[in-house]
Each structure stands twice: as structure tokens, then as C-alpha cells.
Amino acid sequence: MPNINILTVDDSVSMRLLLRAALTKEGHQINEAEDGVAAAEWLEHHQPDLVITDINMPRMDGFGLIEHIRAQPRFRDMPILVLTTESTAEKKARARAAGATGWIVKPFDPDQLNSVIRRVAH
Amino acid sequence: MLRPLPTSAPQQRRHSVMQGESEVSSDANLVLTTILGSCIACCLYDPRAKVGGMNHFLLSLPPHAAPDDIGAAQRYGLYAMELLVNEMLKAGAHRSFMRARLYGGANMHSGMRSIGLNNSQFAQQFLAADGIALAFADTGGSSARRVDFQPATGRIRCRLVQDIVPETPPIAQKPPVGEIELF
Incomplete structure (x- = not known):
């Protein structure tokens, strides 16, 4: 797959x-944000191919970020993967309802993560 | 300044934090306790939120680890630390107010000298990178340690335990990997 901007x-x-x-x-280009607010600010001027977000973060958590992203039509088809220590069905359902593409529980395997990215990134 | 734990307190409950576990509480009657060899226990305390927590982990590195094994072990260590930090944050703590104390990392088994050191260095690097102040570290040596931590006050007592071998030598096992679900 071509290298993407994550x-x-x-x-x-x-x-x-x-x-x-x-x-x-894997050759992907990586940009980093320390929480949902920093991510939202960066997304105002950028269009990544995929977002990987934690859930528990200060200022704006992962749920808030996913809702913020999906509220913008230009991000409607962009995959959003959640990478978290959380594994409860309730939180998973909340992320799914907010518009997440997938849920990965830490600790993660790099090869598996890259395999998931290949499946969801277009 | 942290004071020593009282030797006994009425209605005090003790929870053992075993390898791979972490626990966070603000219960004034609770003491978290663990026995460490080459494993590390990180005790975090936020004096403003009056909440504390302890984890207990081992990087599980074999003596002649391949790069993939090292990566997997570090991911597991990171997971153990993040689990503790996340539970602290959920309980009202703030990263900038947290103070960490590290215990363990002893070199318990001849020929596996670097295991305890690796665990200790990993924990210190994590704390430094994530901006959590390391208040105290009692690591290394060749003796097991027993740690008692009162999470509501941050009081800690650590004793060397000469006659206990708390864990089998670390073996070359793959750390667990979390589940993946695509919606």
C-alpha cells in the first residue's frame, strides 16, 4: 500500500x-498531538489519511475528538482507530456510535497494527 | 515529607498487587502491598487529589533477547505504566502533581544480572518522557523487597526481605497483545 499520512x-x-x-x-508519515484539543487544532489546517487516538486524555478525550472529527463533512470517510487500555463493551459501543472505525486494546503488536491500517486505509 | 506507615491501624485492609496488576485508591483504610525481586513497582501519589496507586510488572526479557522480544517487552512495560497513570487520572489526579517512587529491580538470579536493571531503567525513562516527577527510587541490589503503600496518604514502607524468593527467573515469553475489533 502507498505510504499515508497518519x-x-x-x-x-x-x-x-x-x-x-x-x-x-512502514514508511508512513506521522504527525503527533498530545490530546484531543491539540489534534482538533492541527486538523483545522490538515487532512490526514487516518487518525489513531487514545481515549483517556486531558482537555478533550478520544470520544470528544471522534465526535469533533465526524461533525466535519471533509472527514466523513477518514478511518479513525482507537488505541487504548480500555476494553469494556460500553466504551467500545460509545466509540462506535461516535464514528470510530476500529478499536485496538493495548499493548499492541506493531505488525497487527500495520495490518489493520492496510485494511482500513484507502 | 512522607512519614513511615504505622505498624498497625484499626480496620486497615491490605491488598496484594501481584505481577501484571495495578490498583489505584483513595481509601484511607487500604494498604497496597507487594513483594518484589527483579520486578518493578511504581507507586504514584497525587497529594492534591489525595489518591495513589501501585503497579507491579516485569519486562520478561530473556538473557539474550532478540530485537523483537525487546520491543514486545517495552510495549508491555509501557502498557503497565499507562494503565496505572490512566487509573490515577480517572480518580482525579493530574500528571503534573503526581510523584513517583520506584522499588524493586533487584538482580535476583546469577546470569540474569541485567533483568532488574532493565526494568528499573525502563520505568525511569517512562517517567522522564511522560513528565512525571521521580521522587525516590530504591532499586537494584540482590535482595527482595516488601513494599507497603497507603494510597490515600502516599506513605510508603519498603523493607529488604532476605529469605524470600518472590518470583521465578524471568522466562522468554511473549507479552500479551490486546484484542482488535473493526466496526
Whole structure:
């Protein structure tokens, strides 16, 4: 698949570094935001191919970010993957209702993550 | 300044935090306790929210780990730390007010000298990268430790335990991987 532009959103610097290592291995271009607010600000002027977001973050959490993104028609078809330590059915259903494309529970396997990206990115 | 835990308190409950677990609480009658060898326990406390938590993890690195094994172990360590931090945040703590104390990371088994050190270094690097202040670290050596932590006050007592071998030598096992679901 061609290299794509991915926005990763996580309040943990360590997690963002780990994601960067896993995704740049495939040649993707990575942009990072530390929470939902920083991501929303960046998205005002950019159009990534895919967003990977954590759920538990300060200021704006992952649910709020997904709702914010889906409220904009230009992001209607952009895949949004949730990458989180959470695994309850209730939170998964909430993300799905908000418009998430998929749910990945940490710890993640880089090869599996890249495989999912290949499936959902167009 | 943190004071030593009282030796006994009325109606005090004790929860053991086992390897792979983490627990966060603001219950004044609760003491979190664990026994560590080469494993690490990170105790976080937010004095403003008066909430604390402890985890207990091992990177599970074999003596001659391949790069893939190292990556998997670090992802697991990261998961263990993030789980604890997330539970602290949900309980009202703020990252900027959290203070961390690290215990364990002993070199319990000859020929596996770097296991405890790796665990300790990993935890310190995580805290530094994620902006959580490391208030104290009691790591290394060759003795097991028993840690008692009162999460509501942040009081901690750590004792060296000479006659306990708390864990089997770390084996080359793959850390767990979380589930994936596409909607």
C-alpha cells in the first residue's frame, strides 16, 4: 500500500514514540498531538489519511475528538482507530456510535497494527 | 515529607498487587502491598487529589533477547505504566502533581544480572518522557523487597526481605497483545 499520512493522538510521550517507531517502519508519515484539543487544532489546517487516538486524555478525550472529527463533512470517510487500555463493551459501543472505525486494546503488536491500517486505509 | 506507615491501624485492609496488576485508591483504610525481586513497582501519589496507586510488572526479557522480544517487552512495560497513570487520572489526579517512587529491580538470579536493571531503567525513562516527577527510587541490589503503600496518604514502607524468593527467573515469553475489533 502507498505510504499515508497518519495523525497519532496520545497524552503519553512514550506511547507516541512507540507508535512513531511502529508506523515509520512502514514508511508512513506521522504527525503527533498530545490530546484531543491539540489534534482538533492541527486538523483545522490538515487532512490526514487516518487518525489513531487514545481515549483517556486531558482537555478533550478520544470520544470528544471522534465526535469533533465526524461533525466535519471533509472527514466523513477518514478511518479513525482507537488505541487504548480500555476494553469494556460500553466504551467500545460509545466509540462506535461516535464514528470510530476500529478499536485496538493495548499493548499492541506493531505488525497487527500495520495490518489493520492496510485494511482500513484507502 | 512522607512519614513511615504505622505498624498497625484499626480496620486497615491490605491488598496484594501481584505481577501484571495495578490498583489505584483513595481509601484511607487500604494498604497496597507487594513483594518484589527483579520486578518493578511504581507507586504514584497525587497529594492534591489525595489518591495513589501501585503497579507491579516485569519486562520478561530473556538473557539474550532478540530485537523483537525487546520491543514486545517495552510495549508491555509501557502498557503497565499507562494503565496505572490512566487509573490515577480517572480518580482525579493530574500528571503534573503526581510523584513517583520506584522499588524493586533487584538482580535476583546469577546470569540474569541485567533483568532488574532493565526494568528499573525502563520505568525511569517512562517517567522522564511522560513528565512525571521521580521522587525516590530504591532499586537494584540482590535482595527482595516488601513494599507497603497507603494510597490515600502516599506513605510508603519498603523493607529488604532476605529469605524470600518472590518470583521465578524471568522466562522468554511473549507479552500479551490486546484484542482488535473493526466496526
